[in-house]
Amino acid sequence: MRGTTRKVAVAGISAAALVLAGCGGGGNDGENTDAAAKTGGDITVRGCNPENPLVAGNTSETCGGNVLDVITAKLVKYNVDTAQPEMDIAEKIETTDNQNFTVTLKKGYKFHDGTEVKAKNFVDAWNYTAYGPNAQVSSYFFEPIEGYADLQSEDPDGEEGPQKAPEPKAKEMTGLKVVDDYSFTIKTAEKVANLPIRLGYTAFAPQPDAFFADPKTFGDKPIAAGPYKVDNWTKNAEIKLSKFADYSGEKKGVADTITFKIYQDANAAYADVLAGQLDLTDEIPASAQVDEKYKQDLPDRNIQKPVGVIQTITTAPTKVDPNYGPEIRKAISMAIDRQGIIDAVFNGTREPATGWVSPVVDGYKKDVCGEFCTFDAAKAKEQLAKAGGFKGGKITLSYNADASHKEWTEATCNSIKNALGVECVATPVVDFSTFRTQIRDRKMKGMFRTGWQMDYPSIENFLTPIYATGASSNDGDYANPAFDAKLKEAAAATDTAESNKLYQEAEQMLANDMASIPLWYSTTTAGWSERVTNVKITPFGVPDYASISLK
Template sequence: MRGTTRTVAVAAMSAVALLAAGCGNGGESGGSSSSAAGGQKGGEITVRGCNPQNPLVPSNTTETCGGNVIDAIFSKLVHYDAETAKPENDLAESIETTDNQNFTVKVKQGNKFADGTDVTAKSFVDAWNYAAYGPNAQSSGYFMEPIEGFGDTQCTGEGDDPCAGAGKAKAETLTGLKVVDDYTFTIKTSEKVSNLPVRLGYSAFAPLPEAFFKDPKAFGDKPIGNGPYKLDAWNKEQSIVLSKNPDYKGAFGGKVDKITFKIYQDSDSAYNDVLANNLDITDEIPASALIDDKYKSDLPDRNAQKETGVIQTITFAPTKVDPNYADPKIRQAISMAIDRNTIIKQIFNGTREPATGWVSPVVDGYKADQCGEYCTYDAAKAKALLTEAGGFKGDKITLSYNADAAHKEWTEATCNSIKQALGVDCVATGVVDFATFRSQIADRKMKGMFRTGWQMDYPSIENFLAPIFKTGASSNDGDYSNPAFDKLLTEAAAETDAAAANQKYQEAEALLAQDMPAIPMWYGKTTMGWSDKVTGVKITAFGTIDFSSVALK
């Protein structure tokens, strides 16, 4: 069983009590996950960025390239402590419930968007209704599913336009959302949802100003947020420039005045720019610098590593897209053919931990060995299982990845392991950049297998299961559907006792081993490096840069 260096414990009722009472900033801790604190206020920094998949709208951003920007320019009801991911109130004065189904939210007064308009209860209700409404096709709309009336906001038709004719959504708004006054609104869920307050710090639940609804398309290119920073420019394929928001009155502001995300096509280029002091922070160390801990000698006292709520997986294309992987035995055989330990040792220099399930060890409810023998390398058993399934019917197994990040080496090593164990050709194929890669997956044009990863949205075992594997979920890239799995998730969400809820979630996770919709590869440790110009670099529990602590020396 894998030991954890940090456990994020989120009990159902205690989370509600915590948020209702409110709490102050969490303290910073040093160690291997951060550099020295302090530094001066002001100035500007540059960090590694990548091409967002979609326009920068909170409810339509489910990937890190856009998510890192969204989190810097939007504040939500709840903030997650950088070190522990513990939820604490941000824009919420309180979030109260007596039954885990009816919630009253009071919004702090005096907060504004970057265009000077007030953040009110209506800012949240309107934003969530927009996200939920099916014809708006928001990738994070699924996160509104627990709220009463969600089903009526969805289109029910089939084909190219499911919203046409009889398939038109019955309602444009959620019956479970009500504005009580300027700074109070209520949420009613269809069923009890014990961890709802914990979820409300995710970007899908960000508020939106009136300007968004006047021109959503223009807003996506230059969003108007309410967070510590505001977006000044998005130079497509080149950079995204943020500056400090002078109207921000929250408790989580940053020290630097300007942040520029420089968009790179590969991680080696970003790393070399850090070495040359042409880039201040890279949140990804290339495989070439991980070998023999080269990055530590390259960047003495300018590197950090932290175990984070991240898991790397390989997902199979939906059966309708590629039927060659339809049989679970074929998927299980491929998983058993992957020598995770050797790949981690040779490619990542031991900076990953082999995954034994689909849930990160850093969250409460994690259970080791949920994948069982199917995540243990055994070439003989793998080949026997493939034979039992009738063999692989396609010409070759393919594994696609985005070529603008450090995935080439490990995907090629994975394919070599599969080929040697199964005797079937396997080819790792790079796609030019993350935006193109994700678009091909979203459009269901990606065949074979493809790299997937999950960075937790909020600290809960549920977050590693429901958004990825529940029927119709926003990040269900393989179109996995199992009624028994869905039923267990619903039952778990209704539990008021955290231990009972976790047990249900664990039972649901165990079903994934039978179906193998995605292959668990390894749990994440985020490694960062920075120039000699900055200090206070901290890796959050989510594996991102904590912009509230970074400063120039």
């Protein structure tokens, strides 16, 4: 994920579009460096259960995404300090009109099985992910490419009915063409000014020929082109990676092996770090954040850094639970004492959210949510009465129990109950995989915690993948044609300032509809054992695993 800085060669895109504004990076709050650190050895880090097999186009959550970030290489990578896009497998990405792009690859870049990464490995992988019948969760990321719609088909009687969706019109997008082994072209249906920035996201990784031979079992031991490869995945226990000797990138991994030890509880992972049984946890439990206890437990072995992550509450789609309409959501949002919860549970290490976009990205605008994200018990109760009252009995707020969410969800429910006079219950689900499966299958009722870790550094990434109609991470099935149209208008703008302004207008529509309930902008707090050093947190809120080394 590191290398010599290279500007993305894209005509018509200003330098400002490629650099994060106000992004924290480096310094004592972002890294711990030791020039005398060792190369090699084995390290262990906290992991959690991936929702799906480790397929780049079918992973949209952090448990699997953290692993894929270490084992994959893409056309573009993001600088670990600034999130600035830099070339990786791509030698250059060129365009004159922000609609027709030519990608030229570096020669000699290898997959873990020794085969060379070629243009067809990108084109074939992207077509596979976009093809509707393959049911890949990241299919939506390819929607801008010409011909994407022809790879989709609609089930005439829905998923529950006996009829099956017809075969799509095509299996390949017309907007992708292999020119030769080391170049291909991309044509988008409309102008997409930030397309090169997006291409560092995991969904755009290439796949080796071996993937297409058996895609169903491939994800248990994937083959990619990054600095580490998967050696073994013991379900519910650990995922073991080893350094790829023939890695073609400029910055190779340091440790010989990285083992993601899967934990069901953040407290257990933290205890193991204290005991020297785990080298790194990227989640400090709430109990250790009170009075900054973790700083006493782990002196000079902790990091806290603002990152491109936002925590929200989403309500079940209306067809699943009709009791949480937009006006009810506004009342609930006004009943949440964000600052009080941040102070009591997170020891002041979060910032109350005033909108749906993280402050670390260019285009962020403050106070988009207005009064609906401002705690006011009296106004919240008035809003609830105006909405006709809550008719669902008790409010529920579900969370995955294998991470540190119990304290804040309970505090949030207490705030809601005290302000609205309606019972609110924080409801645990055994682990993240089960939790996400229930949400994806539309079996989760009531409210549930949601969060977004940016895929690429753009205001657009906090809007399109989460709230566009039919988007892959649109857990609440939010749909607003005017919002969708504004997103397209913003994507087509060639001027960065104008594009950001249009995206801000789209974000304002989320406030009018209260598409979800913003809670707070996150920091990542991590701690490590006495064995390791060179720990750094990226602007995405993820440890730079490849740089961690033994003392």
